[in-house]
Amino acid sequence: MNPNLQKLHAYPFARLGGLLADLKPQQPPLSLALGEPQHRAPDFLVRAMQEEATLREGFGRYPATEGTIGLRTAISTFIAQRFTPARCDPDRHLLPVNGTREALFSVAQALADPGERPLAIIPNPFYQIYEGAALLAGLDIFYLNESSNNQWNAAPQALDTQTLKQVGLIYLCNPGNPHGRVLSEQDLTAWIQLSQTHRIPIICDECYSEIYDDEANPPPGLLTVAAQLGLSDFNLCLVFNSLSKRSNLPGLRSGFVAGDPKLIEAFRLYRTYHGSAMALHTQSVSTLAWQDEDHVVENRALYREKFQTFLSIVEPVWPMQRPSASFFLFPEIPVIRGLAPQDDEAFTRWLFEHAGIRVLPGSYLSREAEGVNPGAGHVRIALVEAEAQVEAAARRIVQAIAESS
Ligand SMILES: Cc1ncc(COP(=O)(O)O)c(C=O)c1O
Incomplete structure (x- = not known):
């Protein structure tokens, strides 16, 4: 075992x-x-899922790991509108995933190199999948304490260089579970700078990004800040999002990962073997969901x-x-x-x-x-x-x- x-x-x-x-x-x-x-x-999505032609196609074919171009285009349009100035090429920067949970887990299996970089940083408190993902990938964990004393927001500047040399993955959760705190553009800038300096991929869980209070002030995303910093290819940045919270579809199991094409390609290869392609009928309904904001x-x-x-x-x-x-x-x-x-x-x-x-x-x-x-x-x-x-x-x-x- x-x-x-x-x-x-x-x-x-x-x-x-x-x-x-x-x-x-x-x-x-x-x-x-x-x-x-x-x-x-949403009723329009429930109706779409009932269409016979969609179901026949979905039931009758093995889907490809990279998903349909229709779905990837819908996601890239969503990102361009919501996380401007980030621009994702549907062929290089994106993959569909079956909810963020499986992807946040499996990405560690694809990217971890325990011999070279044996540590993963995860926020503390956390969504427990980060911890299990890192442990099963053979990594040790550096728990980054976030508390009410620091508004559930630990500054990356507190991490010392010796530790960072050991770190192969950084998990961020923005907006955060369990506390809902939002990392500002400044906070995200600090994390990206650290990731660039020490060559550490950031795995940013943004599955609550669309659940916010002020319509005029959506939480910033990692890709937005990366693009603002001139990283138009999102070097070492990956974001994970899904329809579970945004569209009340936790049972559909549909989300995406977007960012650095080198990491996306490694993850695509891993997923091909893992067998985690999204069913075609799920992709059809997901395409409609990402296209609608009402x-x-x-x-x-x-x-x-x-x-x-x-x-x-x-x-x-x-x-x-x-x-x-x-x-x-x-x-x-x-x-x-x-x-x-x-x-x-x-x-x-x-x-x-x-x-x-x-x-x-x-x-x-x-x-x-x-x-x-x-x-x-x-x-x-x-x-x-x-x-x-x-x-x-x-x-x-x-x-x-x-x-x-
Ligand atoms: C912080 C966080 N990330 C990821 C998930 C997984 O969501 P899903 O797999 O439905 O996208 C959850 C679910 O509760 C969560 O709270």
Whole structure:
């Protein structure tokens, strides 16, 4: 058996299941734990998926790893409009992937060179796939602590040259999960400069890039900044995005990777053997999804309303701030009589028992590094359910906190 499998950590939702297994909540369970979009999949895409000719074609043919030119052109148009001045050549800079998760994982298998560069930098807290990807690729991990003290944003300048000589991959998450912080153009510039100086590929997970608060201020993307810096071929930069959050299609398994053509070509070769080509009917529907922005604007409006509803109810008893992007809140836990302060596991159990609400302990999304676990003392709240449920959850939380004091 691959010995690196032993290094993998239990997945946060498996740990959450274990944490809450013995509890009988006083109210019917309602989950704010999972980051799975629950808004309705766009009708025009559901209809498109039902077209017989599309399905017959999709069912009847092996798809190519590089995808159809139609899909790659739609993605490159999306990038040109959303991440200007970046321009992607559909033949050189892009590949379709089956959601960002598999691609964020498999890219490490394709690009890692543990003998030469045995370390991967990943943010801490993180999306756990980065950690598993690096470990299974035979890399050790440098956990880059991001905390509420540095606004969940660790400056790359803090990394020393000796460490950087060992680093073969840098994972970034922008906007970030679990906290929704957005890296500015300046932050991204610093990361790109570091990557150029030390010749380290950046794997930038942008799957929340289209879920943001201010219509006039979308989060900047890595390719935008690379192009502004004159890297029109995106040297050492790769971005990963998908339709899961943008278009409420988490089950379609459709996304893309874009950037440096040398890395894209290596990844294409790897994927040919891995067998991760996207089904043709998925590609057809995905093409339509990337071509339409109206449903994405509507989607953002729904999240805006839910944040407003949730925060207007909860904030008076449990202060927290809406991040400028993503559908998460990552507040410090409130002080509850009888519970140890900062114990996010104990608070998660308490909230489930007294209000039936599931949230995710922050310490399940991070590791202890340099003596601290930066996610500890926080919980992640995902506002993915319908507004009525989000409102009901907020009322239950407030009532439970009020009754505890
Ligand atoms: C930060 C982050 N990256 C990637 C993913 C995977 O998304 P998908 O594979 O659906 O694109 C998720 C899913 O929750 C996520 O939170």
